[in-house]
Amino acid sequence: MSSTKDIILNCARDQFLSDGYKGLSMRRIAAKADISATAIYRHFSNKEELFHCVLEKGFNTYTRYLTPALDASTAKERFRKTLAYTLAFVLEHPRYFELIFVRSDTKDQLVHHDELRTRSKMSFDFYTARIRECMDEGYLKQDDPSELSVLLLATFTGFFSLYTSGVLPRSQGEIEALFWRTTERILTGIAA
Structure with a gap:
């Protein structure tokens, strides 16, 4: 309850x-x-404190989804689990995804909250660290990890935005299959 x-x-x-x-x-x-x-x-x-707590709950929820990926034994497994846990977060919390990744006025409010702005950058840093590990391990081609992180996050944010707006299939099985098919296409281009 x-x-x-x-x-x-x-x-x-x-x-x-x-x-x-x-x-x-x-x-x-x-x-x-x-x-x-x-x-x-x-x-x-007040309203500002309430909104601050809403954003904090969204970031905390997303962080709880991502961090178990660190338990995997190889960089490749950690990277793939990061993708899987991101998918799970969006399927289980689409409203929080929209709040922290899609709404431009969320970013406007982050200007006033240093600790939340730092939290909002966490997913980018998390992805970048997983990508850097994969390059070091030889799973991904050598490239700029930050730029590759931008590419992947932009792609996934677009994909998930299409899902949450109702453009993509709504059944969990269909969206998971489509996500992994499109992800494999991207990974084919960046794999070592």
Whole structure:
């Protein structure tokens, strides 16, 4: 069962995705969460703190998905698990994917929060480290790991944006198969 705070965070996330930061209303969030307008202030002092916590929950959730990839024994396995866990994150938390990767007004708000801006860069750094390891291990061609990370993240963000917008198949089996087929095409071009 979700806590009141989690319900509020989910309602705030959904309202932000539909109305943007300027459209966030503590009253409307409270109404959606089925609590009184004053009760929301027991958990969050203002709209900015609430939105900060929404972003933090999104980044924390994504980090929890990625970090188990580090348990794999080879660079290739860590890289492929990173891709698999990213896919799982998007399938299980499409709204958080949209919040932290797609919405431009999320980036506008990050300007005011150094610690969140650092967290937002984590996925790029995580991908870049896995790519660098794969180059060192000989799985991927030698190249600029940061530029390759940009290429892969841009490709995957585009792919997942097509999925969350409803353009791609919606069944889990179909989207997983399509993701791995397109990923293998990319990997063929960058494999050593």
